[in-house]
Amino acid sequence: xxxxxxxxxxxxxxxxxxxxCSTARKLKALRHQRPCKRLVFYFHDILYNGHNAKNSTSAxxxxxxxxxxxxxxxxxxxxxxxxxxxxxxxxxxxxxxxVGRAQGFYIYDKKETFTSWIAMSFVFNxxxxxxxxxxxxxDPILTxxxxxxxVGGTGDFQMSRGVVTLSTDAYEGEVYFRLRCDIKLYECW
Amino acid sequence: xxxxxxxxxxxxxxxxxxxxCSTARKLKALRHQRPCKRLVFYFHDILYNGHNAKNSTSAxxxxxxxxxxxxxxxxxxxxxxxxxxxxxxxxxxxxxxxVGRAQGFYIYDKKETFTSWIAMSFVFNxxxxxxxxxxxxxDPILTxxxxxxxVGGTGDFQMSRGVVTLSTDAYEGEVYFRLRCDIKLYECW
Amino acid sequence: xxxxxxxxxxxxxxxxxxxxCSTARKLKALRHQRPCKRLVFYFHDILYNGHNAKNSTSAxxxxxxxxxxxxxxxxxxxxxxxxxxxxxxxxxxxxxxxVGRAQGFYIYDKKETFTSWIAMSFVFNxxxxxxxxxxxxxDPILTxxxxxxxVGGTGDFQMSRGVVTLSTDAYEGEVYFRLRCDIKLYECW
Numbered sequence: 001x002x003x004x005x006x007x008x009x010x011x012x013x014x015x016x017x018x019x020x021c022s023t024a025r026k027l028k029a030l031r032h033q034r035p036c037k038r039l040v041f042y043f044h045d046i047l048y049n050g051h052n053a054k055n056s057t058s059a060x061x062x063x064x065x066x067x068x069x070x071x072x073x074x075x076x077x078x079x080x081x082x083x084x085x086x087x088x089x090x091x092x093x094x095x096x097x098x099v100g101r102a103q104g105f106y107i108y109d110k111k112e113t114f115t116s117w118i119a120m121s122f123v124f125n126x127x128x129x130x131x132x133x134x135x136x137x138x139d140p141i142l143t144x145x146x147x148x149x150x151v152g153g154t155g156d157f158q159m160s161r162g163v164v165t166l167s168t169d170a171y172e173g174e175v176y177f178r179l180r181c182d183i184k185l186y187e188c189w
Numbered sequence: 190x191x192x193x194x195x196x197x198x199x200x201x202x203x204x205x206x207x208x209x210c211s212t213a214r215k216l217k218a219l220r221h222q223r224p225c226k227r228l229v230f231y232f233h234d235i236l237y238n239g240h241n242a243k244n245s246t247s248a249x250x251x252x253x254x255x256x257x258x259x260x261x262x263x264x265x266x267x268x269x270x271x272x273x274x275x276x277x278x279x280x281x282x283x284x285x286x287x288v289g290r291a292q293g294f295y296i297y298d299k300k301e302t303f304t305s306w307i308a309m310s311f312v313f314n315x316x317x318x319x320x321x322x323x324x325x326x327x328d329p330i331l332t333x334x335x336x337x338x339x340v341g342g343t344g345d346f347q348m349s350r351g352v353v354t355l356s357t358d359a360y361e362g363e364v365y366f367r368l369r370c371d372i373k374l375y376e377c378w
Numbered sequence: 379x380x381x382x383x384x385x386x387x388x389x390x391x392x393x394x395x396x397x398x399c400s401t402a403r404k405l406k407a408l409r410h411q412r413p414c415k416r417l418v419f420y421f422h423d424i425l426y427n428g429h430n431a432k433n434s435t436s437a438x439x440x441x442x443x444x445x446x447x448x449x450x451x452x453x454x455x456x457x458x459x460x461x462x463x464x465x466x467x468x469x470x471x472x473x474x475x476x477v478g479r480a481q482g483f484y485i486y487d488k489k490e491t492f493t494s495w496i497a498m499s500f501v502f503n504x505x506x507x508x509x510x511x512x513x514x515x516x517d518p519i520l521t522x523x524x525x526x527x528x529v530g531g532t533g534d535f536q537m538s539r540g541v542v543t544l545s546t547d548a549y550e551g552e553v554y555f556r557l558r559c560d561i562k563l564y565e566c567w
Contacts, residue, residue: 341527
């Protein structure tokens, strides 16, 4: 009788182990497929060019020796540093309600083609969202979609990590561009 | 008899599952409330203004086209880039023993108000702490407290993540400011 | 009989708990010792100095008021900002096949000695690796080895975290340096 119950216990023990392992595997697989939070925003960058002091949301603040801080440099703007404080909207209309600000900087970092590198925060302070999401990463502008890292967050986005997929939704010469940001958080609190 | 022990085993099995779930929930709740490590530091920034070469710990290195690198720009310093190597102390006294250095840069990124964005490392090399803590995030200076992300660490702080709450402890015109940094690590090794 | 099987169940229950705890401890210890992925690369930086427009891969784009963007500043280059797009190779030969690009910027951030701070991405687009690894951290150049944080990744390196150990493999005056990068990822997907 004791042997019987011993066997039973052992069967359950192994079932439990199996369950444990398969759950872990399933959870891991799930984590790979599905973000715990997903958000889509647009942000709008209007570069100061000497004539748009009122409307502009960004400015050149660094340039290589062959450039200046009023006009983007030759060689695919290589060496330019731009600081921005751009409005964030829920759709692709510049005049839609601002739901936050994209603040930070980008640099143009390649002579042979248009490529940039961005470090920025999305800053929210509305009834919908309070807090920040912090991003860094390479932004090869001419690629249809490109992935940057969500390296952290605060407030509603405390301790977030994930990936943001950027795509250029529109641009007008060297003055305006609009990026679509598909934020996928894989670590949430 | 076998049925009885089967029942017993099943009861324990479910108790175990319950225990497992509630523990996970408790651990998660705990993680939200309590950092695994908490550290408070102050750091002191003395901006070079053309007259304090000896004492200054930071310098303007980027400016918009309407500014220069000696005096902070108009429009709430929008467009200024400042590189710093600031002493870290345990209390709010500039002359207290230095326990490390805060190294990195900040930018002023808004025309309408004072707001900055910081990327920096706290570098420690003492008997107390060896290693670095890396930060990035938006710093809306005029807000009483503001949260930035701890995005990583090395040495004693290997693989750390968390949040740092900054508050302006003091400032003197445009030359000196002192920040209180309440570092809360929620991921430790 | 029921008591006997009850005892048995309880023994297994406690064994299970012990197993659970020791496994967790072992896993944690393992995680500390062994990266889930390890990669070694070299990258090569050739700074524009006014005479090497063709070969250079980086340029000074920010300088303190006592410097300029053609020659690195006095005071251990304090205040210089350099943007780079450097080739990555598998060995220490500048002419080896490029396996990716190191893109980002570094700043010199101390008056008294050579110390820098780096934010960059390794960008891969080959059959071997597709995706990016994102780094930030202090780089005290004169130290034999120094650790920076891997704060995120995309593509093949999605959601990566870890530490990179940099060492200066070679340098030629103020024009060329080559860094060995020993990347240790402790979080992989």
